[in-house]
Amino acid sequence: MKLGWGDGGVQVKDYVFHRDLTKTYPIITHGKGVYLYGEDGKRYLDGCSGAVAANLGHGDKRIAEAMALQAEKAAFVHTMRFETPVLHKLAEKIGKLAPGSLNRVYFTCGGSEANESAIKLSRQYFRNRGEPEKQVVIGRWLSYHGNTIGSLSAGGDIKRRQPYNGYLLPFQHVSAPHCLHCPFNREESDCETKKDWSCVAELERLILEIGPSQVSAFIAEPFTGSQAGAVPPPKSYFREVRALCDRYDVLLIIDEVMTGFCRTGAHFAIEHYGVEPDIITFGKGVSGGYSALGGMIVHDKIIDTLLQYGDGKFVHGYTYSGHPVTVAAGLAAMDIYESEHILRNVKGLEGHLFEGLDNLRKKYPFVYDIRGKGLFFGIELASNQDGQPFPPDLRIAERLNEKAMELGAVFYPGNGTVNGYAGDHLIIAPPLIISEREVDELISLLDDALKDLADSLK
Ligand code: PLP
Secondary structure (H helix, E strand, C coil): CCCCCCCCCCCHHHHCCCCCCCCCCCCEEEEEECEEEECCCCEEEECCHHHHCCCCCECCHHHHHHHHHHHHHHCCCCCCCCCCHHHHHHHHHHHHHCCCCEEEEEEECCHHHHHHHHHHHHHHHHHHCCCCCCCEEEEECCCCCCCCHHHHHHCCCHHHHHHHHHHCCCCEEECCCCHHHCCCCCCHHHHHHHCCCHHHHHHHHHHHHHCHHHEEEEEECCCECCCCCCECCCCCHHHHHHHHHHHCCCEEEEECCCCCCCCCCCCCHHHHHCCCCCEEEECHHHHCCCCCCEEEEEEHHHHHHHHHCCCCCCCCCCCCCCCHHHHHHHHHHHHHHHHCCHHHHHHHHHHHHHHHHHHHHHHCCCEEEEEEECCEEEEEECCCCCCCCCCHHHCHHHHHHHHHHHHCEECEEEEEEECCEEEEEEEECCCCCCCHHHHHHHHHHHHHHHHHHHHHHC
16 A cells, blocks of 8 residues: 655655554644644644644744744754753743742753653752652652653553553652542532542642652642543642642642643643642643743742752753754744733633533533633543443544544543543643634534444444
8 A cells, every 4th residue: 555645655654653553644734723634635623732732723834934044043052051042032931921939941842851850850959958868759640741751650641651660760649639530539519618638638648658758749730631631620729739748848840731821721720729839841832832842940949959059050951952943933932822812812712612512511411521721621421421431442532533533623532540430531622723613613523523423322
């Protein structure tokens, strides 16, 4: 079979090592706005911004031109020796967006590296303070922080961890607050009113069990993203967690790789909860997906410690940290976030998207739950009204997405497993430049895919 670019049949696919070698994928030649176009002429509405990264849509010449211009000026500058104007400007813009005393920005090539850097920085912070034994990171089941060994060790994605169990660092995990499937059988309103949080108490117990003198950091996604399907936390959860971290001198790392840069209707999702973390990690949306860019925003107290109780050095770095071309893409993206009032568009369309999705919930009994904020929603699929998950071998979320792709839309399917619960979900997270008409089209295509699923389940 010839599989090519359509220009004479170069067998490109034979040379690509995909993460799933059993599949073939449609070839995309270009994109414009919220749409991607295949070489066969097929159009896909990008209902999940790729991997929740293409926040500003596709084919934006302003970002492409900024990258080209920077590549011409200085494509590579080693940040161990030099800086560039774009590096300064982007760090300033991100530092100013971040809450409170989070000011210093460190760049990486994506989210995994960002979390790896945050894990190492938390260790170095305590080493510099003369507490080298404070090095255990606590993460949460159902969370994903990346695929490098440190970030995978901090994450609680059982399927991704399993093949590498022998390699993983001895980090510990607690339950994520997934109130719909609360592992403690509590009601969210009960936790809020009584200020009695079983999941926070579990974290405190674990800190005490390990010993506060051994625990360096607690890492959490503000919304449990790819594993649980865009689940926002209960309102006061992070305030309780922040208090606990303060009590035991544990750094709070908030992973905004998926939620940062307007995705949830705030610059960073943690803003919804009035909490100042010690480190925010970011990726994906920072460049609108135009370049492989990520990083962390660091609290002044950590920077002061590196300067006062050490030689001012963070013993860590990458060849491509602060790469001028990737950073230029980030800077052009920041300009567009501002000039196109992206945050306003997200807030303006949040209700419309939710209403459309909620109508689908009312129409299809197996759409069990719709949750989320901004333009970041999860649809949970269940086999009955009690939320009983479908058997995993039915591949419900994958099948739904495959049908949607056939019809001309793409979403982000997932299946999370924890505390005896294993369910299917679809993340809906279109580019933040989407219009009301395009939201309607997204809902209509999803409706058709759900109808097909409903028929196949009869
Ligand atoms: N953290 C979160 C919350 C993510 O969703 C992801 C990717 O999906 C990562 C980290 C890893 O980022 P990357 O794939 O850019 O390494």
